Amino acid sequence: MTDDLAAKLASVCIVEPLWIPLSDNCRLSGRMFAPPDFEHTPVPAVLELMPYRTRDRSRGKDTQTHSYFAARGYASIRIDIRGSGDSDGVMVDEYTPQEWADAVEAISWIAAQPWCTGKVGIIGLSWSGFNALQIAAQRPPALKAIVTTCASDDRYNDDMHYMGGCLLGDNLQYGATLFTWLGTPPDPLIVGDRWRDMWIARLEAVYPPPLRWIEHQERDSYWKSGSVCEDYSRIDAAVLAVGGWADGYTNAVMRLLSHLRSPRKGLIGPWGHAYPHFGMPGPQIDFLGYVTRWWDHWLKGVNTGMMEEPQLVAWMQESESPSNTYQNRRGHWVAEPAWPSPNVTRHNLLLGNGRLQGTVEPASGPIAITTTSPDLGTDSGEWCPYGWGADMPQDQRMEDGGSALFDTAPLSEPLQLLGGPECRLVVRVNKQEAMLSVRLNDVSPDGVSRRVTYGLFNLAHRHSQEVSDPVPVDQPVTVAVKLKDVGYEVPVGHHLRLAVSTAYWPLAMGVPHRLKLIIDSGSLTLPVRSDHSRIELELGDAVCAPYPEHHVVRPSHRGRLAVTRDLQNSITRVEVERSNGSFRLDDVNLTLHSTGTETYTMPWSDPAAATAEARRSVRFERAGGDCEVNTISRLGFQGNFYVFEGYLEALENQRTIFKREWNEKIRRSGAPVA
Template sequence: MLRGSRGSGRPARRAATLRWPVCDVPGRSSRAPRPGTPSPPCHHTRNAAILAAGQRGRSDVEQAEGHEVDVTEHLWIPLADGTRLAARMWRPRVAGPVPAVLEYIPYRKRDGTRGRDEPMHGAFAAAGFAALRVDMRGSGESDGLLDDEYLAQEQEDALAVIAWIAAQPWCSGRVGMMGKSWGGFNALQVAARRPPALKAIVTVCSTDDRFGDDIHYKGGCLLNDNLWWGAIMLAYQGRPPDPALRPDWRERWLERLDAMPFWPALWLAHPTRDGYWRHGSVCEDWDAIAVPVLAVGGYGDAYTDAVPRLVANLRVPRLGLVGPWAHIYPQDGSPGPAVDFLGECIRWWDQWLKGQDTGVLQEPAMRAFVEDWQAPSATRAVSAGRFVGEAAWPSPAIRPRDFHLAPGRLAEGASEPGALSFRSPPWTGTGGGEWMGTGVPGERPTDQRLDDGLSLCFDTDILDAPIEILGNPSVDLRLSSDTPQAQLAVRLCDVAPDGSSLRVSYAVLNLSHRDGSEAPRPLVPGEAVRVRLTLKMCGHRVPAGHRLRLALSTAYWPLVWPARDAATLTVETGPSLLSLPLRSPGADGPAVALAPPRQGPATPATRLAEGRAARRVSFDLLADTATVVTEGEGGLFGEGVMRWDAIGTELSHDLTRTLTLGRDPLSAETRIVQRYAMGREGWRIRIETETAMACDAACFTITGELRAFENDTLVRTRTWRERVPRRDV
């Protein structure tokens, strides 16, 4: 039974019809409406039309502008081994073949990303492209099993899908590929395979480096999001095909449940940059990509750094676009300002798939948002600032400015030699916010003064003129440790006259990975080493009257799992420095004009019950422990229980994550409890999971249980318990 039904089959609150595009990862609304907001009257007419069309498997949806569009609710794409992949398609109602755009992900085109797909792919079709949303093998209604992320099989299937699309009579033979997150990853990976029909890609919120810059490890440190995402994948992949499209849905469902991998343990078992991670990391061979690339990211997202790397290293036509956004397509961008990303994509597709000169080659190589100071807050709806353009990247208008570490301050020019020792409490970092922002309340870094007080800090003098930072700051340190295993976290903060501290950028490093992640080396206690950390890309204007602060700590919880040892680090002030990429005053290059966002027609949805979200940090003064709790009820981020009206499917997702840590870094524990329910009258399924992780000096212990219900009857239980060696983590 879905949350809100109270066992009666009726929603707990009055339903409101909504136009609600959603984000694909991990299941959140990208434009969650306020409860009780009705759709315009004309939308109800479209609801009825689409519902009737859905019953016959095809709908004719008139677009607000451009071509009229035919929507095929479900079609099969056959592969050579007999596997069929399920797709949804939007096609312009025009004579003759047209280019095609492919989005290829495992998040269920039928119900998982329906709200986001409709306005985006509908807009592409209205602009004269066939748009296909294809579910990967083992997901949605597609045949087969999904065994892991980014496998060679995933790429092989994509090559076959592209060839199939190009061979259809309605296709001109030219195909583009796009995606966000998983879809952005595989757009890059498939481009590196060079399928003949693929002519250009758009990659959003993705990475070129699967070990150094993904949801599992960062700087050689284990991200706590590894367990969080692994738990969510248990629920996502525990969902069955829709019985309305697959009469054999139950057989296929049980087959998936029985074959389900224990996702977080798969990734935990690879704590170094081995062949597992090098596969699918396009940074291993930049020249393999031979088609134009539009790379997009946001400062609120975790994958920002891939954009400048792609623009700097690829040798094909490429553009970078970085806004203030979280892990969201920019037409729904939060924090705002959202922009006309669909228009940018259409210009890109027109250029490379239709052969039209749309001026994209005259755009700056990098268009990036430079944020202004705003008081630190866990929630930000809109970022103040402006977009700037750099004709080349790296930009000759951006020069490094060095600040040397001196006791308590950042000095321009050589500083006196010295040695400063520090050991932070293991829970330092509770003001850091989420590793990957998704544009919802409470996820951003808070005022950094609490974490600053637990760190070793260095401040500049008060600035007498503003400075603009654009790019990746870096620190070069000479330091030593009293233990073989240690972590270092570095934060760059903008400090206002009232003392409030805004995090601008950060980095973390497992010091065993100081010389690379292929073959980590423990520290020799007392031996000084040189360490370089590259901080996350940022665009930030520091106003006159403010100071910059560099804060160093030996922990960054709950972003990363703590090091085995409670280390004391000693940093030498003479040879250590901070380097900032500063834009020259008045260096604004080519003008950047990004239009307000547009949307295609939204898919009809009804909110059945409001959701609830909570984020809490607490300290137990008797037990000397810190606890961080995040909760989402109704939706993963508190969006509420909803129904896709055209297919009648109701969705509800609850998740509670609890992270606890005491003075001993070996006391760290994480537990995630989750409940995912979906269905409609006469057909309901529910997935319940519990996952947990703890550690000792030698191993991680990671456990999981999955329970699958059909109409409240338990049909499968899966349990896992694995001990994974720490191997310098």
């Protein structure tokens, strides 16, 4: 960090709380970081809107990010959406029309303030990356540009709920987290004596998010709302779309570049689910400096040269030993002047008896038959890795052993993939419910198998995402499985492997049956980058404002702690921790405790008895009292139904003040009709 930047950071003004009035008499609470002379010299504004409590839970990283923009000449504002943090009202779900309407009002109010030039940008990661796109689709006049990071334009097919129509394990785990934070109280030091009434109102409004999302198993109007892919033309603002190959959200970057007509740029690095100045695996970059160039162009009218640079910049991953965590990911930067790129062409390979090549001899019968163990997938890593725990895919040889395999010959020259492969299969299954897992692996001469990318597909959705049909037993059905976008170079001497199975647990919930899969024929289409040129890109070292003073009581910890195969009882268990730990924030005189665990169980001979359980606990501790929210979320099968059990308890000074339980059965979409 330069001395000049350090001095500017030290002079940043912080307004807390910043109250933003709405037309229905609710107020949104936020923190504003601004240059010292902002009241006399108007500046553009940058917003981030999410429910993750700028007062405490996200206080540190909010300060690191938004202080930086203030030091660069912006009023940078972090707003808690309605019903979260210290904002008025209640929040019942993610990405609602109320959330967008509030944001449009907030933008109008900010643009009209004497300290604002009238030009506004939105930056976001995950939730706030989603609503950056959704708010842009509302077309508020003052909004000129957005930065959307680790988010999606498609809430149904490309979020943590469903993938290819398959229910993801993240639906329960993240849903359990939101279930807990929905019921947390505001800070009495901000909202005053009404804090307890606000808390009770929030608790009474809670409905378990995992349950709500399982109630919508098809692409219905619920998911279409907020999916900007339904009408890209609604977005006029300039869009900088950012992702990481390790993250669960990567596909949207290339879709946005392909379909938006507003000015747009794409940046994809090696990172997990985080801003690239924090992102793991590295290398991290000076992302805030990069984004400042974006803001300077669109909000200040400064020609930074950014729009003359390639439309897509991406990290081309290089083959290395698989690990469940990386400090840095091997690779190099590449660039494409536009996306879709004329430098990327589609190459088609056919599936034969264990082979994957340009031509195969006609088969007299099936080309593969396999019965997958229902616990296949424990080496998958998380659907959405954060990069700072054991959450990345490991050596795939165990998974390959339970799959139908198709291998290419060893490569005589390097192969670069950039984009999304697609696998077309003609298959037969012995049950009316079935899913497919399709993995593309890089296999070295020593046999080590590295997952390059993967896709899932619910066979009940073979005709449409909007309609589910039971699968005809032992009859051929044709499916197209889109694999996740990737940038990856396979070296000389290695070969590609396509692995097909009927389970990917616990990343996906799966089906309550052991399945026999017959593959009659198939093909794989690869996005091959023909020009292997690379760029020497100077994105700088990660720079941000200092983290505010705090004391770590218990470090955060995240990742799969253990996979246990219980030989005596023929069951596999996966134990996961998702704890933000405990830390004391000196400037607000508060200690925040946040813990979470999950346990997944899969009996080998009876997948109908599989269970998933998530426990979460949040406690706010301050001299003179504390508040606590605990939840339990469980999911299992019963006949043709999912069974969800939920429990929520709120305590004040160790005394229960609210308790509620749920026990609901939801028919599985595509399950056979009795």
